[in-house]
Amino acid sequence: MRLKVDLAENSYEILIKQGCLKQAAQELNLKRKVLIVTDSGIPKKYIDLISKQCESPVIEIVPQGENSKSIDRFTNLCSTLIENNFTRTDAIIGLGGGVVGDLAGFVAACYMRGIDFYNIPTTLLSQIDSSVGGKTAINMKQTKNIVGAFYQPKKVLIDPDVLTTLSDRQKSSGIAEAIKMAATSNADFFNVLSEQDAWQNIEEVIVESLKIKIAVVEQDEKESDLRKVLNFGHTIGHAIEANSAGKLQHGECIALGMLYFSSDEVKKKLESVLRKYSLPTETDLDQERIYKSILHDKKAAGDQITVVYVPTIGNFELIDMPLAELKSVMNK
Numbered sequence: 001m002r003l004k005v006d007l008a009e010n011s012y013e014i015l016i017k018q019g020c021l022k023q024a025a026q027e028l029n030l031k032r033k034v035l036i037v038t039d040s041g042i043p044k045k046y047i048d049l050i051s052k053q054c055e056s057p058v059i060e061i062v063p064q065g066e067n068s069k070s071i072d073r074f075t076n077l078c079s080t081l082i083e084n085n086f087t088r089t090d091a092i093i094g095l096g097g098g099v100v101g102d103l104a105g106f107v108a109a110c111y112m113r114g115i116d117f118y119n120i121p122t123t124l125l126s127q128i129d130s131s132v133g134g135k136t137a138i139n140m141k142q143t144k145n146i147v148g149a150f151y152q153p154k155k156v157l158i159d160p161d162v163l164t165t166l167s168d169r170q171k172s173s174g175i176a177e178a179i180k181m182a183a184t185s186n187a188d189f190f191n192v193l194s195e196q197d198a199w200q201n202i203e204e205v206i207v208e209s210l211k212i213k214i215a216v217v218e219q220d221e222k223e224s225d226l227r228k229v230l231n232f233g234h235t236i237g238h239a240i241e242a243n244s245a246g247k248l249q250h251g252e253c254i255a256l257g258m259l260y261f262s263s264d265e266v267k268k269k270l271e272s273v274l275r276k277y278s279l280p281t282e283t284d285l286d287q288e289r290i291y292k293s294i295l296h297d298k299k300a301a302g303d304q305i306t307v308v309y310v311p312t313i314g315n316f317e318l319i320d321m322p323l324a325e326l327k328s329v330m331n332k
């Protein structure tokens with residue numbers, strides 16, 4: 001299946017197809033210098049499959065994990081591009097999960113003020129969410145995504161076959177983002193996730209999630225308003241992530257974050273579906289520390305923060321909440 005992200009001159013196509021990694025050369029312009037950015041946890045067979053289709057590949061393998069979204073990695077990748085004489089007509093491929101995509105996309109946005117970027121996401125989370133929409137970023141001073149750019153890829157290749165090598169925990173972490181989209185925007189899809197096993201038809205889960213994401217991004221590319229809905233669970237989720245010392249995965253933190261801003265009825269439904277996919281519904285992290293992290297978060301504007309609240313499944317409200325009120329919600 002092919003989906004289009006319609007953003008005027010920044011429009012692009014997403015190909016979702018089993019085995020499509022094998023046809024990268026037909027789908028992407030690889031007859032030029034291509035920097036493949038990937039990480040140490042990505043199975044070698046995927047890296048080989050892509051690099052052998054490139055005419056002139058340069059491969060950079062960053063350490064797996066969130067810490068690679070750093071200014072040091074950014075600098076190293078820019079140095080590689082300069083040392084290999086990459087020009088504006090060359091390209092970068094991000095082959096990996098959200099970490100690789102965010103990092104490689106940000107390098108692509110900055111190098112020579114922007115060179116072509118192709119995203120080949122290999123985790124469920126990145127296939128249903130982070131590879132589409134053009135948000136790229138690195139972390140600094142324990143603050144997630146604080147330095148970044150909106151920079152759309154030229155094309156996204158999604159091969160569900162690569163998910164077979166993911167750990168069970170990673171698979172669940174990705175499902176958390178699908179639950180997030182369904183909870184705010186599509187009650188039927190939420191029922192599918194609740195009543196069926198998402199893994200029986202993962203391609204459909206990817207497509208349904210992407211349709212929600214694309215519809216939002218097309219209306220609000222730079223997150224001036226509507227796109228904030230995609231942050232459901234992220235305000236507190238990011239703060240939990242920053243305090244979990246790497247013990248919790250991104251999707252697990254989002255799962256926890258969603259429970260703070262839901263009606264009682266929604267919370268019950270969320271807890272049930274989260275448990276079904278082995279996602280956490282409780283944390284013993286110190287709420288005061290989490291609150292302090294939120295204050296550092298870029299989404300806090302003055303003494304207010306915009307939170308996404310879900311009153312009924314499939315609907316959402318954006319609420320500008322004073323920080324003092326947020327604190328009392330958290331203490332509840």
Ligand SMILES: NC(=O)c1ccc[n+]([C@@H]2O[C@H](COP(=O)([O-])OP(=O)(O)OC[C@H]3O[C@@H](n4cnc5c(N)ncnc54)[C@H](O)[C@@H]3O)[C@@H](O)[C@H]2O)c1
Nearest residue numbers: 041042064097098099122123125126130135162165166250
């Ligand atoms: N840009 C956006 O719009 C957006 C949206 C959501 C999340 N994110 C970001 O995404 C990041 C999280 O992404 P993630 O959950 O994909 O984690 P990740 O990129 O850290 O990948 C998780 C782990 O899975 C391994 N892996 C990846 N693909 C594999 C495969 N096919 N087989 C086996 N192992 C594989 C990786 O090596 C890594 O160790 C966070 O930094 C988050 O901020 C960005």
